[in-house]
Each structure stands twice: as structure tokens, then as C-alpha cells.
Amino acid sequence: MKNKDALLEFKQYLIVEKNASERTIENYIRDVQAFFNYIEANHQIDQIDDIHKEHIRFYLKTLSHLSASTVSRKMVSLRSFYKYLLKEEIIERNPMESFDLPKSQKKLPTVLSKQEVNILLNSIEMNDFISARNRAMLELLYATGIRVSELVSLTIYQLNLKMKYLNVIGKGDKERLIPLTDYVCKIMGKYIYDYRNPKLDFKDVDLLFFNNHLKKVSREDFYAILQKEVKKTSIQKKISPHTLRHTFATHLFENGADLRSIQELLGHSDISTTTIYTHVSNEKMIEDYNKFHLRSHKNIEKESDKNEL
Structure with a gap:
């Protein structure tokens, strides 16, 4: 052949x-x-x-x-x-x-702090269709941890603001229901009723998010949107669309969520994929320990400097 x-x-x-x-x-x-x-x-x-x-x-x-x-x-x-x-x-x-696959060192994903998330999201004021759409997309991404491919493919029928959940079609056409907070429902409601629907002007478009021409926002489009919004802030980290997914999972884990629940929310078929967020949290724990513990190397140096004065 x-x-x-x-x-x-x-x-x-x-x-x-x-x-x-x-x-x-x-x-x-x-x-x-x-x-x-x-x-x-x-x-x-x-x-x-x-x-x-x-x-x-x-x-x-x-x-x-x-x-x-x-x-x-x-x-x-x-x-x-x-x-x-x-x-x-x-x-x-x-x-x-x-042939064996090459061994590669697992790189821990970049994660935003809670303060950085607030800086990014609150920097986008909803005052026209584009700004409202961008804010809604980023809020929903952080609120649910869904993949960017899932985000840009959402239809209006997958979002239930009354019951406060999002029905996501993931890899292999597997469905999962993700609960939504009151806050993100409020943001989504404002986007839909004040900006999305008036923009459509009764045209028949099922997409939850679309561009000025009522066409689907591509993954590349969303990357450009994210970079544009990050540049307006003081955040110095290199951020990709997947960063918000990693951040969602890490913040849940840090606040006590069970790994199995995080696995279900992310749509991971294997829990071993989800365990990377324990490593991210452990790295943050070590960083905080070295930074804040009274007898850490840095703090001992500070104390020594004071005694020399």
C-alpha cells in the first residue's frame, strides 16, 4: 500500500x-x-x-x-x-x-494567585459587546476550569442560569455538568441580556460567544484576547489560556476540594493527570514557608542585619 x-x-x-x-x-x-x-x-x-x-x-x-x-x-x-x-x-x-518515548521532566504549570485573578478579571469593564464578551469568557473559564476548545464551542443552550450549571461536551463527546456560582451567573446574565442578545438583533445564532461578524471565536482568537487583556494589567507572568484552567484547579485544591471532585470538574479520564495540582500546591507551600517562617534563611538574614545596626 x-x-x-x-x-x-x-x-x-x-x-x-x-x-x-x-x-x-x-x-x-x-x-x-x-x-x-x-x-x-x-x-x-x-x-x-x-x-x-x-x-x-x-x-x-x-x-x-x-x-x-x-x-x-x-x-x-x-x-x-x-x-x-x-x-x-x-x-x-x-x-x-x-522505540521508547524520551524521558521529559514534568514542568509545573503557571498558576495565578487569587490577587492576580482579581486584577485580571476586574480590569475588564463591561461597557460594550466586545468588553462584555471578553469579561464573560474569562470569568467563565476561571469559574469552571473548562478547556478553551470547550469554551469557544459553547452554545446558549448549554448554560442554565436558573439552575446554575453549565453542561460541557468534552473529549470523546463526554458530557459533564459544572455548577456555577451566583457571581458568575450574574456576569453571564449581564453579558447575555445586555450585550449578546441585542448584538444578535433576533438573528438565529446558537453560539454563546461570537465575534463582531456573529462567527465562532477560534482558539487563536481567544489567545489574542487573553494577551490583550493581560497587557492592560500589572501581571508579569507568561499566561496562556490553559493558565486559567490550571489556576481554577489549584485554587480548588488549596481550599480543600477533593482530588476526585477536581478530576470530574476538569473532565480528566485518569486521576493521575489531576495529581499535578498537588505538586503545584506543595511548591507554593515551600515558597511560603521559606518566605514567612521565622527561622527561614531569609528571615535570619534580616534579623542579623537589624542586630548589626
Whole structure:
């Protein structure tokens, strides 16, 4: 089978059988296509059966300049592709079984303090459609911890202000109900009734959030919105849309929420993914201990300085 034909069938498999998200499909196909581009350009191979372990090893060496996480993602894509080929009996052996993923040091996510969250959210005054939409999006993101892809895909029917919950469609089309506070319901109500609905002017649009042309706000659009709003504040941290999701989970954990509850709210299929927030909180605890404990190194130095005066 030709490489390009195998890739087309793999894409169909991801869509129909795996029900993978649009982003997952895009990443897998792009990664496998990059592998084929290398194989065809450097080894003149366009047939799946002619690709061997050595070719894959040579390809992986060309990725040495990339971060461990990027290499891992590309390898995961190739693993999935070759597992599919083996399952469909297109190949007899899986050459990817010989390669281990690179070990990468887990980087703790950036988290905003409670003061920084207030600075960011309160800096956005709701005085027109765009400012009201931006405030509502950021408030809802911090209030629920949902993914940005889930946020920008929300419809008006997924929000129930009367019952105070948000019905989220997550990865694999799994639904989860997230409770909402009175405060965020008030913000959402103001956005919807004072700005969203008048902007629509009775046009039939189900999206909860949209741009000036009544079209969906993309993930890239939201990133730009967030960066614009952060620049207006005194916050110096490098913030991504995922920062508010991490912040939501960390603040819940610090205030005593159970890890299992946080897992459900975030839509994590495996609780081991959620445990990273215990590490974030532990790091903050150590930082506070060193900063505030009477006998910490810094405070002893301060005391010594006073005694010398």
C-alpha cells in the first residue's frame, strides 16, 4: 500500500471509529505526513511495507533539536498509525515497538494567585459587546476550569442560569455538568441580556460567544484576547489560556476540594493527570514557608542585619 493511501485510511479510522477530536486528527495526520515527507525525500520510499526500523531511527535522529515533549507527541502519532496498520493487517510487524518515548521532566504549570485573578478579571469593564464578551469568557473559564476548545464551542443552550450549571461536551463527546456560582451567573446574565442578545438583533445564532461578524471565536482568537487583556494589567507572568484552567484547579485544591471532585470538574479520564495540582500546591507551600517562617534563611538574614545596626 502506498504511504498516502495508508494515511487517508488512517484519517478515516480516526474520524469514524475513534471519534477523535478535530485537533487530535489534525496533529496525528500532520505528524505522520512529516514522517512520510522525510522518508520519501531521503530514502525514496513511497510504500508502507518498505519502511523499516532503521528508517524510523534515522528520522527520529533528525528530531534531536526539538523538545522532549514535541518528540514524544510525534512518536505517539506514529505509534497510533502503526498500531492501526497492524490491526488492519496492512503490516505484519510494528516497527515502532522498538522505540521508547524520551524521558521529559514534568514542568509545573503557571498558576495565578487569587490577587492576580482579581486584577485580571476586574480590569475588564463591561461597557460594550466586545468588553462584555471578553469579561464573560474569562470569568467563565476561571469559574469552571473548562478547556478553551470547550469554551469557544459553547452554545446558549448549554448554560442554565436558573439552575446554575453549565453542561460541557468534552473529549470523546463526554458530557459533564459544572455548577456555577451566583457571581458568575450574574456576569453571564449581564453579558447575555445586555450585550449578546441585542448584538444578535433576533438573528438565529446558537453560539454563546461570537465575534463582531456573529462567527465562532477560534482558539487563536481567544489567545489574542487573553494577551490583550493581560497587557492592560500589572501581571508579569507568561499566561496562556490553559493558565486559567490550571489556576481554577489549584485554587480548588488549596481550599480543600477533593482530588476526585477536581478530576470530574476538569473532565480528566485518569486521576493521575489531576495529581499535578498537588505538586503545584506543595511548591507554593515551600515558597511560603521559606518566605514567612521565622527561622527561614531569609528571615535570619534580616534579623542579623537589624542586630548589626
